Amino acid sequence: MAVGSPGLQRSPSSLGGVAMAFLRSHWRIAIVIVVLLGVPATWVLAHDAGQVDHALVATVQRGDFKVLVTTSGELRARKFVQITAPQGAMQAQIYQMKIASLVPEGTVVKEGDVVATLDRATVAPKLAEVTLAVQKAQAQYQQAMLDSTLTLSKAREDIRSQELGLEQKKIIKEQSIYEAPSVQRQVEIDYQQADRALAQAKVNYKTLTLQSQAKMSEVGADLGRQKNQLDMVQAVMAGFTIKAPAPGMVIYVKDWNGKKRTVGTQINAFDPGVATLPDLSQMESVTYVNEIDVRKVQTGQRVAITLDADPTKKLTGTVAGVANVGEQRPNSDAKVFEVHVNVDQADTTLRPGMTTGNAINTYEAKDATYVPIEAVSSDSGVPIVYKRSGASTVKQQVQTGAMNDDDVIIARGLTAGDQVLLSPPPDRDGLSLVRLPASTRLVAPPNGDTAIPGAPAPATPRRPSRAVPARPRG
Template identity: 35%
Template sequence: MIRRISIITILVVLAVITVVFALKPSHDDEVMLTATAQKGKFESMVYSSGQLESQEADYITVPAVFRDNRLRIWEITIADMIEEGSRVDSGDYVATIDHSAVDEQYKTAMDELDQRFTEYEDSKIDSNLTLSNQRDQIVNAQLDLEERQIIIKESIYEAPSVKRKAEMDLEKAERKYEQMKQAYVLKQQQEANKVDRRFINYKQAKERVDLLQSVYDALTIRSPKSGIIGYYRYSGRGAAVKANSTISTRSPAIATFPKMNTLISTTYINEIDISRIKAGQKVAIGIDAFPEKMLEGEVSSIANVGQLLPRSDAKVFEVKIKVIGDDEELKPSMTTSNVIQTGYAEEAVFVPLESVFTNDSLSYVYLSEKDGRKIQKQVVETGIQNENFVVALQGVKEGDRVLLSEPENAESLTFEGMDIYQSIKDDADQAAGENSQEAALVQPKEFTSK
């Protein structure tokens, strides 16, 4: 009995071991995620947010008086400005310029005016004293001349040597008298020039004070016409000029009157997607303020040079999108949601991006039969792509099953469809040859020096 139980126990254990090994998955039965190649309409899109701006506008400029160098004001601060998008009539309030810079210069100008006035008054007094001394010297020279003439008359009976000495003294007195009169004329002109220079300095200081007084009237900026006010923005992602902004007195404008029939959406595309953006591409433009609105547009310009995002190492490129048509409800600076159509195919075969692998210049997929037992490493030619799928121009047909990850035996599989790769390579070589021929036809003229 015991022997029979032992035999039954052994048989049960062997059966369990057999079942375990039978149910254990092998490498041949490896579970792989797959997807099916689809065929149909295919669109490649790039999504971005932007901001409405007018391509053309009239400007409210910095008051002309601030451009006068005599003010010595090189920067001004906008103390207050009405909200962007506000509608104004001619003469309505737009902005106020902070008066601090004007106050500082006005105080300096008044101090300078006082100094120049004192210098002018002092120059007149000094000139009067100097010319008075000159006149006294002329009178003394005249008296000395008359004295010498009397001595000549009294020396008529004197010895010849005495008479000669008297004549020489008379000649000296006459010459000194003439020199003093000529020197007085020159000194008079010299002193007049000094006084004139001091007066000119005083006049300039007075004009500067008067100019600064007139600037106070220009601190309040009013609208020159009716329209919608837009903030002025410098190129290259410059900040908008608004309240508390500091700008140069040579700045082109403080605010704008955007022309609403020339609207554009300015957006910034990252460097990964910028190669897909081309001028003329169609754009669907959504307005965040009006979710029900959808406008048409097209890419009008693409920046040649990228720029860094603030507090980031990522580079972006400015792209301007022309808004087709106009809408009275739209206002400058409204946020837009832009969908740029970078590619379109009416009918194409496409597969998931995860299913396409690359090896240098070679692109390929892993085709799988329904039971998953046979896997083929197939070369493909890819076309346009979007965020999820890529078009397969050659190598894949509708309904093919593609693996979404590489199988474990990927290295042992050989490439199928190398004729596709050769075709792609031949087309690339032909295109390169044509470009070389075109470059050879357009050669720069050789520089020759004369």
């Protein structure tokens, strides 16, 4: 039994009866509501089913088409005067030098003004070493000279003694005429021995003289070499105060790692540059192009140059040189190639070291038909687009040409004003491919990238083979 007020409680059968009574009395209103809600909903669904989002549709354009390689670079002077460490450092065996002071970059100097000084403390050990070597060579020279003097003096004294002895033997020989023949013979032998000894002593003296001269030449040459080394070291140290060889603006030189040489930087005798005095009337933009795009860049191509310091300034230039060998730049994983761009304009506001933006025009086509890259895809190796044809979509084969970062040239298959989808439609698998008309000649792509790989290549006709007649056997 239900608990509650009898006035507020109804049985299920009574509730159903009330609902049926309401519907019978208001059926016209219900029908109108259903019609008002259902017809617009049906129309919206049908409209959306046949409509394509305009954000995913692009119109085929016709006009000038450019392929640009954009890079950042740095301004440099094409001509400059090098300010270097003293010449002759390598000959003086001074291979490392340290910059002790350097005028601020951008300082305008006159010829003869002091630009930099090098630290003499780094070369002081070398100076002490060479000075000691000179002193040692001088001592050796003095010793060799004394030895030669003593040796030759003793040899001369021996010759004098032997001359006296020979004279004594001669007197004895003269007195032996009254002696027995045997005694005379012995005296004659003694005389001959003394004479031969004197002759040998004179020959030995000449040999000792030549030996002394050779020894003196040797130690003298070593002394001269050490003195020359000392002179070179002193001359290099005298040039540690570096002066400007010409008037101009001082610009720091960069090391191999891209860092500028400043106070405290070590420089070596193989690369002694400290700073430069650039000719600001002839500037160039030095940039680096990655190994993928460098094949598009050639000398003579035009370049649009911008400056980060002044975005409103527009300059032009020409590619003057492209490196043949790539290099690994700091903080870069890819190989890059150095490209030099000559700036056409002479502007007094241009300064070496300014960052530039370089847009190299590697290819240009007049009155070309092109679409966004996203509109072109591939179907079994055939480049296609999904073209709008009225309310339907057509899978259209196209022939592509050059491409840039955003668009690709359509050589055949589309005309200006056509509309193409930027992404494949949901029913792409059910669409049949509309192929290009057969052509005996395909348009050769320009020198550069083509849009979509996999386009069918023309078959190369084979020449019919000719039968070679057999030679008759003789």
